Amino acid sequence: MATDIKLFNSNDENAWCPGCGNFGILNSLKKAFSELDLLPHQILISSGIGQAAKTPHYINVNGFNGLHGRSLPPALGAKIANKDLKILVTSGDGDTYGEGGNHFIHNIRRNLDITHLVHDNQIYGLTKGQGSPTTAKGQVTTMQLDGVRVDPFNPLATAITMGATFVARSFSGDVNHLAHLIQEGMKHEGYALIDILQPCVTFNKVNTFKWYKDRIYKLDENYDPTNKMEAYKKANEWGDEGIPIGILYRNEDATSFVDRIPHLRDGKPLVDREWKPLDAKKFMEDFR
Amino acid sequence: MRYNILIGGSAGQGMDTFSVLLEKILKRKGYYVFSNKDYMSRVRGGHNFIQIRFSTEPVYSYDDELDIIIGFDQNTVNFHSDKLKENGVFLCDENVKWEDNRTITIPMLKIAKEIGHARVFGTVGMGAVLKILGMSDSKVDEVFETKWEKETSESNKEAFKRGYHYVESRFESKEGTAENTILINGNQAIALGAIAGGVSFYSAYPMTPSTSIMTYISSKETEANLVVEQAEDEIAAINMAIGASFTGVRTMTGTSGGGFSLMTEALGLAGITEIPLVVANVQRPGPATGLPTRTEQSDLSFILTASHGEIPRMVLAVKDPEDAFYQTVRALNIADKYQMLVIILNDQYLADATQTVDEFNFDNLSIDRHIATASDIDLENYKRYEVTESGITPRVILGKIEGLTVIADSDEHTEEGHITESSEVRIEQMQKRMKRMDLLREELIEPDYFGDEDPETLLIGWGSMYGGLREATELLQKDGHKVGSLVFGDIYPLPTNLLEQYSKSVKTIVNVEQNYTGQLAKLIRQETGIHCEKNILKYDGRQLYAKEIYSRIKEEVL
Amino acid sequence: MNYNILIGGAAGQGVATTGKILESILKRKGYFVFTNKDYMSRVRGGHNFTQIRFGNDELYSHNSDLDIILAFNKETIINHSSRLKDNGIIICDYNIDTDNYTVNKLPLIETAKDVGNAKVFTSVAIGAILKAFDIEVNNTTNLLNKFFKDENLINLNYAALVRGYDMFKNVFTVSEPKLINKDTISINGNQAIALGALAGGVTFYSAYPMAPSTGIMKYLYSKSNSMNILVEQAEDEIAAINMAIGASYAGARSMTASSGGGFSLMVEGLGLAAITETPLVVVNVQRPGPATGLPTRTAQGDLGFVINSSQDDLPLMVISLKNHQDAFYQTIRALNLADKYQLLVIILSDQYLADSSSTIEKFNFDDIKIDRNIAKKNNCKYSDTYKRYEYTDDGISPRLIPGNHNNITVLADSHEHNEYGNIDESKKNRINMMDKRMNKIKLVKKDLIEPEYYGMNNPETLLVAWGSSEGSIKEALELLSKENVSIGALVFGDIWPLPIKKMIQYSNIAKTIISVEHNHSNQLAKLISQELQIKFTDNINKYDGRQFSGYELYKSIKEVL
DSSP: OOOOGGGGGSSSSOOSSSTOTHHHHHHHHHHHHTTOOOOGGGEEEEEEESGGGGGGGGGGEEEEOOOTOOOOHHHHHHHHTTSSEEEEEEHHHHIEEEEEEEEHHHHHHOOOOOOEEEEEEETTTTTTSSSTSSTTOOOSSSSSOOOOSOOOOOOHHHHHTTTSSSSEEETTTTTHHHHHHHHHHHHHOOOEEEEEEEOOOTTTTSOOHHHHHEEEEEOOOTTTTTTTTHHHHHHTOOGGGGGEEEEEEEOOOOOGGGGSHHHHSOOGGGGOOOOOOOGGGGGGGGGG | EEEEEEEEEESSSSSHHHHHHHHHHHHTTTTTTEEEEESSSSSSSEEEEEEEEESSSSSOSSOOOOOOEEEEHHHHHHHHHGGEEEEEEEOOOOOOOSSSSSSSOOOOHHHHHHTOOOHHHHHHHHHHHHHHHHHHOHHHHHHHHHHOOOHHHHHHHHHHHHHHHSOOOOOOOOOOOOSSSSEEEHHHHHHHHHHHHOOOOOOOOOTTTHHHHHHHHHHTTTTTTTTEEOOOHHHHHHHHHHHHHHHHHOOEEEEOHHHHHHHHHHHHHHHTOOOOOEEEEEEEOSSSBBBBTOOOOOOEEEEEHHHSOOOOOEEEOOOOOOHHEEEEEEHHHHHHHHEEEEEEEEEEHHOOOOOEEEOOTTTOOOOOOOOOGGGGOOOGGGGGGGGOOSSOOOOOOOSTTTTOOOOEBBBBTEEEEEEEOOOHHHHHHHHHHHHHHHHHHHHOOOOOEEEEESOEEEEEEETTTHHHHHHHHHHHHTTTTTEEEEEEEEESSSSOOOHHHHHHSSSSSEESSSSSHHHHHHHHHHHHOOSSSSSEOOSSOOOOHHHHEEEEEHTTTO | EEEEEEEEEETTSSSSHHHHHHHHHHHHHTTTEEEEEESSSSEEEEEEEEEEEEEOOOOSSOOOEEEEEEEESSSHHHGGGGEEEEEEEEETTTSSSSOOTTTEEHHHHHHHHHOOOGGGGHHHHHHHHHHHHTTTTTOHHHHHOOOOOOOHHHHHHHHHHHHHHSOOOOOOOOOOOOOOOEEEEEHHHHHHHHHHHHHHTTTTEOEEEEOTHEEEEEEEHHHHHHTTTTEEEOSSSHHHHHHHHHHHHHHOOOEEEOHHHHHHHHHHHHHHHHTTTOOOEEEEEEEESSTTTTTTSSSOOHHHHHHHHHSOOOOEEEOOOOHHHHHHHHHHHHHHHHHHOOOEEEEEEEEEHOOOOOEEOOOOOOOOOOOOOOOOGGOOOSSOOHHHHTOOOOSOOOOOTSSSTTTTTOOOHOOOOOOSBBBBBOOOHHHHHHHHHHHHHHHHTTTOOOOEEOOOOSSEEEEEEEEEGHHHHHHHHHHHHHHTTTTEEEEEEEEEEEHHHHHHHHHHHHHOEEESSSSSSSSOOOOHHHHHOOOOOEEOOOOSSSOOOHHHHHHHHHHOO
């Protein structure tokens, strides 16, 4: 069973550069939604600001294109408001790991049932090529002419250390692999982080399509994603030694955020809550 | 009959519990109670005090002349003894020394230890206070029984009795007659208003003095089937609230000081996405951390223009707990009606001041969501930001209608919600949003007026200045001055009818505000050209009280 | 004589570079040039354009009437041909499908390929434009040096220029350039601010990339090694302003900048600078909001916000930039005032000024002074402990740099504090400290610069504007003066505290007062009403993200009069 993938086509004009990795991610999203038998109105994509954050415009699902760095908090509010919605977050490395760093850390603690796609091209695209949180140290950019001075952020190792329950990496150049991971992430009852390696054809001349293609390798069946220490090791593999893609870590035993609130877990979605002002009258007793 | 009691001590001495119980007993005895807190930004030590004023008539604000002081520490003598009336009583334990014939020393701690619970020493003092006031011990047992388990309650009853019999009566108290009242502070009233008004999701970050709104709503989470989320920071708090509101539930957030500053970017997000949102700002003195546990009305100018660019917004200030309750419900309905941002201004004084007010009337409250259903819209051609005559577009709940998706965008957007840079669309959408400011004028509530029918001097204030101005006006009128006061609740857009009317005939207009620059007066000048010739301003973190306003008006204005 | 050229195309087609090359050739040839950019918030596609005006008189703003349109795509012709003058021309490659009869289709790309690289078709086009004005292409190789590193590319582009020149015809007559061998510069608003910051001694600059303010950081970063300063790209704007405050506290002259939502995120930090009395200059390069709004466009929509930004009343000064000269000199002045009064100074620029470049007289560096106003140890009255917030007659406490003096520590605090910087909640202290801080508003009034007045002596109509509107105001006034309209304009640079003398003077003369602002709610007019109770007869607003051109404003004024 699958829904018609064309249902997810948007008629908004696309502003990405030809050859941008975002297209692969967009196609993977549509494929995953279709294969999961979902309809557009059942899904919400929340995003921040950046080229990746324009994704909700180019796919026909509900969309919340909010502020820079703030893709996660509205997703949390939305999930609490309507636990039946399938919620995804799509934003870039700068948006998620830089401007929105605090939200990234604390949403791992919540284990909210959302799927978080970080379009990680290791550069600031929309502001024209400055170093991002994941740009390699020493890499020359349009601004850091003598190379980036600070060490790159390791999102997967951070997430695993913080106790994230689904930590994965994929590549925008492999639509099938990514679509599969998105489906797995969406099936996972909790927070699913998918860091997606993605070339920026305009501003990142180092981490090109070929650069990624030459280095990535898929984790095979022998890899045990429930082994946290192993996952941490894999999260630290980078560069010429190879970059693992696939599900690095998965813990299906943790309780998701909504299920930690009994009345939300057992009741109707909050958006269907029935409430009259008179229902609150009893609370006046607190003040007698 | 009106008495004023001050309880002073250091943080951690149990003064909060003491005053809550005493207030409750007095309230149940049928008195009108008003209490306010003055506490320092620390967990232990320092000097804090609580003032409880009560009467057989309604009380609107605090006063500085004391009938009884209860001193738990020596600082109470240092800081407050000069405020004790000639016939007043200073009540203290043996550890506090004040060589004054008004002092009554009771071995509170010693008695408490005899009972077997050192912690009940305050209750010994409470017994003494009621006796000194010439009151019976009625209502005491029931208040204790609701507060504590049996064993603790019994020890406290014993302690109360011992204190009660230790002293002689000094004052006479009439029977209280207030019926169908509740005793509530400003923040609790906002919280109760939020619950009654149908808030399903409240997100905030702990920040004094706004935190107790979150605490109260949170305590009803399960019972009322709502969710309170303590966010990782204020930016998350407001963005969560916006996300939840976008998804269709009624939401609210609250903060103070720097927390509000952190929210300013997202105010614009709510504005451009036309998402209903109520934000409560419980003001405290700044700039930056400033005086975290004290009061001021100094965020008005900031809030009127907070966030880059221009958005429609409504700003209302709450005047007392009753107002706080009803205005919160109203704010929630207005936010939904116009799909806009409504900011409620409160301040630390009102947030923490407890007052006896009439029971809230829940019967006439309504929750008006103004949400369109599938049958209200043309499914094929639905556009979330369609330009309509009123500027308001039907809003549906996303995920509920098959074949319909909704997109909200922080960029300038088309009627469909997609990013645009077109000059024409920008102008249309800007006008669409800003039209709300005209619509709102129909909703405005004029300021309260009290005082002389034909005043020569007009006092102007807003929000929590209500109580002080009300009493001050009465005092000035008693002296034969032709004085009236206008107290604004709705502030922006500014209701101007009464202001224009009174300003024509009065000789002098005086703004009375709890800030440095006279922020309401600036707004009034900007909007109407009416100039307040004199001003009574205070910015030391303590609320102006009636007699203070009265004497400053006498000295500086009349 | 002045001409107006528009170069349009999709993002990524080289519109900006083509504009820059043409602009620098015209400037080098001795003309006054004014260039502004209109680009979309995207990396590829969309529709971007650059407008280049040049002539023999000083130019203050862009213009809407076009003499030449150079179109890299069809959309450019569709969008802009209505603005072409009757005798104007359109140039495009002959492969572009258009039925517009005025179009001169030239073999731009084919010629470029013939020269050796299809990419240099833009230089072929520049050559053709130069021919249209009969401006020779000689002596341009040394200019091409600035744009291309590769010798081969320089030669290819030069060859393309020549081929383009030879391919086309002369259309317009130009007079002899006035600026030959004059020492002028061509600079945009952001670069002028950055250069001002360097000249003014900024040693630490922290910011987060945010259009349209990023150009300041980029320019400063490019000079950071040679100038021995530090530029830090922060993780967000909150970090950026707090870093700058920390550096300033520690003694470095520091500055930060942002735009739109980035400035909103900084507001809590503004209060911190104020209560700690840490000198700080913050540049807000305005763009249209609310929220993300129109990221690459222009607005004057933050004035009301900026004056009152951050909770509670705090002393601050707001200076708006009127033009490119101003951007340089006012940045230096802001830095000095910030140190002099240990004050927060906010500079308001906007995308229009930030991205438009103008031919101006070169800056005078000789008279620039850096006044740090940092105290010497023996100027401080102290016994055991240094009082960072010591009460003085004017409220300015001697400022020592932490770590510079034996046995002296410097304590700054975001709470209300006493003279030592320790937390103090007492009434008396609070009042004294508030008075001390707010007194700076009075002090800074002595340094205020009154608005510039343009126009007739006793105008019946007074226009009131601020910042970058100056250019279009001046040009609109010139047009109106030709029709003998009795009109003048006050253009505010210093805006908070509000300089009031000229405003009072002219408001007493004029019968009609009209505000001209690039925002929706007449923010300067509101401020003037608030401060002076002066009522405005009318308001002219533009809030579509584009700047008024002189002619457009002239027409709007005529409508109102």
